[in-house]
Amino acid sequence: MKSSTNASASTTGWVYNWFFAYLDRLFRIVRPRRLLYLAVDGVAPMSKMTKLRQTYFKTAKYRADSEAEAILLTEIFRAQGKEVMPRDTYELENPVVKMPGTEFMEKISAALEYFIRERLNTDPEWKDIKVILSDANVPGEGEHKIMSFIRAQRSMENYDPNTRHCLHGHDADLIMLALASHEVHISILREFDNPNGRIPARFYQFVDIWILREYLELEMKTPGCKQDTERLIDDFIFICFLTGNDFIPQIPSLEINEFAVDLLIEVYKTTFNKMGGYMVNTDKIKDKYGAYLEVSRLEKFFHELSLCEEKILLKRYELQEKLLRKIQSEAAVKEWAKGEDRGEKKTSFAQQFFYPVETSLERKSDDVVRKNTRELWRTVSDIFCNKDDLFKNGACKQDKIRPGWKSRFYREKFGAETSKEVGRLQTEMVVVSLVSSCKWSLMRLAMGNLD
Numbered sequence: 001m002k003s004s005t006n007a008s009a010s011t012t013g014w015v016y017n018w019f020f021a022y023l024d025r026l027f028r029i030v031r032p033r034r035l036l037y038l039a040v041d042g043v044a045p046m047s048k049m050t051k052l053r054q055t056y057f058k059t060a061k062y063r064a065d066s067e068a069e070a071i072l073l074t075e076i077f078r079a080q081g082k083e084v085m086p087r088d089t090y091e092l093e094n095p096v097v098k099m100p101g102t103e104f105m106e107k108i109s110a111a112l113e114y115f116i117r118e119r120l121n122t123d124p125e126w127k128d129i130k131v132i133l134s135d136a137n138v139p140g141e142g143e144h145k146i147m148s149f150i151r152a153q154r155s156m157e158n159y160d161p162n163t164r165h166c167l168h169g170h171d172a173d174l175i176m177l178a179l180a181s182h183e184v185h186i187s188i189l190r191e192f193d194n195p196n197g198r199i200p201a202r203f204y205q206f207v208d209i210w211i212l213r214e215y216l217e218l219e220m221k222t223p224g225c226k227q228d229t230e231r232l233i234d235d236f237i238f239i240c241f242l243t244g245n246d247f248i249p250q251i252p253s254l255e256i257n258e259f260a261v262d263l264l265i266e267v268y269k270t271t272f273n274k275m276g277g278y279m280v281n282t283d284k285i286k287d288k289y290g291a292y293l294e295v296s297r298l299e300k301f302f303h304e305l306s307l308c309e310e311k312i313l314l315k316r317y318e319l320q321e322k323l324l325r326k327i328q329s330e331a332a333v334k335e336w337a338k339g340e341d342r343g344e345k346k347t348s349f350a351q352q353f354f355y356p357v358e359t360s361l362e363r364k365s366d367d368v369v370r371k372n373t374r375e376l377w378r379t380v381s382d383i384f385c386n387k388d389d390l391f392k393n394g395a396c397k398q399d400k401i402r403p404g405w406k407s408r409f410y411r412e413k414f415g416a417e418t419s420k421e422v423g424r425l426q427t428e429m430v431v432v433s434l435v436s437s438c439k440w441s442l443m444r445l446a447m448g449n450l451d
Contacts, residue, residue, distance in 0.1 A: 012104065016111050023115065029204060030166045030189060032129055037149055038112065039134045039142035043100050045444075048141075048246045056095055069380050077376055085373040100136040109135035143169050144444075147177050154183070166206075173245060173445075178209045179233050180445035185210065220265055222272045234280040237445065239264045239301070241438045248437045253312040263308065271304045285446050293439055302430060 027036070043049070070087065077084055097104050112133055119126045134145045146167060153159055167174060168189040178186045186209040216236055217229050243260050244250030254260040275297035284292035410416040416425050 012107060015108075019108070019111065020115050026168055026189070027125070030168070031125075032166070034128075035130045035132065037132045037134070037146055038116075039145040040105070040108065040112070040136045041100065041142045042134075042136050042139045042145075044141050045247070051246060052099075059095060066380050069383060070376060073376050073379055077372060082372045082375075083369050084376050085369055105136040109133075109137065141171070143167070143171050143174050143177055147181055150181060150183060175207065175209075175212070176237055176240065177445055179212070180237055180442075182230055182233070183209075184213070220269060222269055225272065228278065231278040231280065231282075234282050234442075235268065235278050236265075238280050238438060238442055239268055241441055242305075242434075245441060247441055247444075248434070253309045258312070258316075264305070267305050267308065268301065271301050274304075275300050280442065282442075282446055285443060293435070293442075295435065298435065299430075 023038075044052070067087070074084055096102070099105070112135065116131050116133060120129075120131065132149070134142070138145065140148075150165060153163075162185065164185040164187070165183065166187045166189060167178065168191075170191070174188055178188060188207040188209065190205050190207055192203040192205065213229065213233060216233060217227065220232055220236065221227060240261060241248055242251050242264065243254050243256055254263070275294075277294070277297065279294050279297045279301065281292045281294070407422070410422045410425060414425055416422045
């Protein structure tokens with residue numbers, strides 16, 4: 001299983017206690033019998049590290065902006081007689097502290113070693129378990145370390161093919177990694193957070209890869225064709241790359257919450273006979289010339305998928321226009337209601353008399369201070385959400401899609417004037433940029449870390 005630290009941790013001591021309790025809970029749920037592999041994220045490939053740096057810069061900017069907004073709101077609240085709690089600063093507030101190579105990760109490695117030795121010496125359930133720890137000093141992401149270990153075990157002569165594996169981690173690609181391994185007996189323990197955030201109240205669910213494989217086999221079955229389940233799964237993994245991951249930008253017309261995976265499967269099924277077979281052959285994945293990918297078949301798949309792109313964008317535009325009209329209508333109603341309230345609102349003598357006494361007493365209560373603090377940070381969050389929402393802040397202007405928008409796009413952005421130049425540019429963008437990125441991601445899933 002892959003271990004990870006809680007993002008809301010405040011001090012190193014709290015992290016250790018939480019970490020040990022979390023590992024004990026996972027151990028009781030999974031109950032390993034032969035081996036336990038604990039993997040902590042090490043240095044990731046350069047592309048992911050670059051993305052993490054961008055994310056951390058954005059997080060730092062948002063934190064600075066929100067703190068500045070909170071200072072202004074605190075003054076306003078206090079002017080209104082609302083006391084708020086001072087903002088706490090946490091030892092591990094900066095996410096960079098939890099990156100590989102930092103002092104904190106060195107302490108985590110030492111703490112994990114202590115935890116493992118202590119459990120092996122005192123806990124009877126750990127007595128017959130072999131434990132392997134791969135800490136942050138070992139390069140590679142935790143889930144890839146685990147899958148590399150499983151692949152190494154499978155290559156041994158005395159490997160038992162009926163060995164069952166249970167993986168746990170917070171990476172969304174864990175299911176794809178398990179499918180790419182073509183190991184049938186794998187279960188993934190997934191976690192569902194409880195709103196209270198307490199460890200005893202967390203919910204878990206097992207995802208059995210062998211059942212998922214059966215569903216994919218039924219869902220992607222093409223009538224009249226002999227089916228190869230392993231190659232079918234490889235094709236499924238490959239087409240899912242088009243929805244984006246840590247290394248591939250998402251195609252704008254493919255949103256997972258808009259059922260993009262269902263669309264990809266449907267296009268794949270309708271195009272399979274035209275393609276003449278499967279797109280991916282992982283038996284040739286070590287070929288340096290990339291012969292494991294049938295580019296001619298992939299072109300037919302992309303062509304069929306491109307026919308849906310304009311329909312998706314137009315449908316999305318219509319839904320956004322409908323949503324914008326609804327928001328504008330609701331805003332107008334609220335503004336009218338505020339005017340009515342200002343004209344009709346009256347305060348009785350009793351309300352005028354008792355209100356100051358009540359608030360004076362409540363301000364002395366910690367509950368009221370906490371309530372005011374929650375209100376302040378909720379207001380800060382709403383301010384930034386409204387700024388980012390193009391519909392609510394009115395920044396999304398009406399932009400009708402006129403005929404010929406594709407030609408204008410390629411002419412203005414790339415200087416392509418003729419249809420021949422546009423076609424050559426499209427082929428270059430798809431084959432050189434997108435396909436090469438997908439090929440690299442597939443190799444990384446099938447063979448492990450490549451950096």
